[in-house]
Amino acid sequence: MKLLIIDDEKLTREGIKDSLDLEGLGITQVFLEDDGIHGLNTALDKEADIVLTDVRMPRMNGVEMAEKLLEQRPSAVIIFMSAYSDKEYLKAAIKLKAVSYVEKPLDMEELASAIQEAADSCKARSIHRAAALAHEKEQWNHLTMLLMEPEQGGLKNLDALIRELDLPISPSTWFAAVLIDCLAPVTELPEHAVSQLQGDLNTYLAKVDLAQIYHIHGDRYITIFLYSSARPRDESIYSCALFIREIMKNFCPFFISVGPVVSGAHKAHLSYKEAEEYLKTGFFHEYGTILTYREGNEVFRPPSDVMMDFTFALTNRQEEKALALAKQLFTSVKPSQMLLPSHVRDIYYRYLSKLDEIGLSSYVSLWQKEGLDSESIWEGVTGCTILQELHNLLCAKLRLYFERLRQGSRENPVVFQVKEYIHKNYAVPSLSVPDVSQYVHLSSSYVCTIFKNETGQTLNQYLTDYRIKMSKQLLSDPRYKIADISSKVGYSDGNYYSKTFKKLVGLSPSEYREKMLS
Structure with missing residues (x-):
């Protein structure tokens, strides 16, 4: 807990610091200032919890300083000191709800008691504030969950939460869901990452007449509901996604998906569900891609089956041909987002297994099988988050195979x-x-x-x-x-x-x- 002592007499402020058992009172940091202006600046800069201030000081008296401080930091606790039995100052102190008003010359026991009372008051306020914040956070989380997927009878709960949180949301408010898939645990991101995203996005949204409801779930997904009283243009929503991408690119690999604009909080879940579906196609794209609605009906085309030619190229040591066939496989899979990622992984597993089989027949091992760095084909495949990484893995192993053949690095x-x-x-x-x-x-x-x-x-x-x-x-x-x-x-x-x-x-x-x- 931080204590600020303000008095224009140096001996007084230093004497208080040296005479009191501040550690026993729960005080961890002490700051000293000589007048109201310096005191106000330090109280705000150092976020002082308790301010022990003289009333009569040059430039700005203690009451004026306390008034300005409490406007900006209402949680601060004030204790006034005065050498005068001045009723006007006493009235001002009571009006400002100061914890105590002690007279000079100071009685150290009385002052210690006043500081102890202030410390107890700070702790009580802190507990109350933490409980209020936890309750509010729980309400926001519940609100987001209802917007994502209304539970049975949840529409009434949704309306009640909107009223309780005093949000400017009416039946005609427009919503669009933006989902961020962080391909790293959110709790492992830099401490400032999430707060920066939320703060910078709030500033940006204020400029385009939008607001947000924000939620983290599964330690991986960040769901943001953008809303506005007037229907936002699709381009505005997409611009928000671009803004988010610029922030997120500094922290981790990710995908962003954007749901359609819908009318009313009761339909917000429809935008969320659409965005959730778009997110599933991230496997086929590069990191940082913004996934949204694509016009046109996709015609399913099965991936190229080049296994026979691939095997022939390997056995005949045709490196360029093998790499070209790997590229053909990749380009045949990439646009076919009707395939499941698990299906694509199975396909690549078969090609890597064939490469491993032919490598072993030539006494070339492509997978480290010893010690703590041991590998397996399946671990390599499942370790790839996107299709491009699977293609890179296959090409890397192909090049390694032919390189070892050229170097004659085959084992006996x-x-x-x-x-x-x-x-x-x-x-x-x-x-x-x-x-x-x-x-x-x-x-x-x-x-x-x-x-x-x-x-x-x-x-x-x-x-x-x-x-x-x-x-x-x-x-x-x-x-x-x-x-x-x-x-x-x-x-x-x-x-x-x-x-x-x-x-x-x-x-x-x-x-x-x-x-x-x-």
Whole structure:
């Protein structure tokens, strides 16, 4: 709590500060000023909660200062001090609802009591204000929910809320819904992002004779109902969406959708539902696109099926042809917004799987399968939010495949098969060199020799390293017990697993987990 002491006598204001147990009174910051003008500026600038002010001061007396302060900061609590038993000042103090009026020379116990009373008053006001704000916020949220989807009997509730919030909304008020899909949790945006959006938008809307009702839900979607007494032009609503886009582009990837203009609060949900449908097409567009009604009936055309030619281009090492076919697939899918994103992801998964299959047959691995950075095709596909990212993923993997072929960076076929077998079977406690040798149809001594020559590790060293890497990944998830992790990575003896882990990592599994999760 902040206390401002105003007195034209330096010894008085500093003496008060030094004599009182301000910390015990709940005061965390103290400011000192020498007259009413300086006091007013500091009270407003520092947002003082309690103002202890002398009455008689040069330039501006305490009563005048308090009057001006309370006009701009009505929550401030005033305590007057005076060396004179002046009834007029006392009347003014009562009129301003000052908490207390103490006479000079000051009695420190009396002053401490007055400040304690002021602090209690501040706390009570703060609690009351917080409760009022919470209630008002709840009302606004309820209002927005009713505008989005009227509940049974909700139209009466909607009208009642509009009256209670004293909004200039009548049956003839026009509405348009604007939805923002933030592709990052709203709670993870910079602290000022949401307040800036709401404040700047309010300023902009005032210039175009529009108002807003604003709501965040699902920690992802921001719904804004624009409304006006006169029917706004569609261009005006779209301009608002452009204004929002300029603000949002600084904070996160997003889409904006705009519903049609409708008449009456009871029909606002129709605009919202339309905007919600437009938002579903965001997958087929670039981030930041404003999605709205599109004229004309779309004719469904199935995506190009170029799998046979794609396979031929890969097996015959025709890079430009493979990339051209990927572009053909992309352009055939992009305008077809009658497809579901899940369907498109399935299509791209099939093409990436075919690429992976042919890569493995050439002993080229395109997906990192070891340690904490391990990947999978499906994770890559589901990690793409828009179609363009899926296309970029396919093209990137194609280029990587052909680049590795050109560089001759293919692994030795035997080593490649050995690693693949270990990656699939590392969790089997009995996995041994003979098992691996039998899989590649070669003798154990030959497999061990060639693996050591190619990798610099013995086969058992590689298996141990891989098991420990995979156990690190499991240790980063607190849902798994350490005893269970050891068996999941192929260790039947938990103590042996712990010793091996500490030898390689320098920490015990429990110490490693604590470090990871701290």
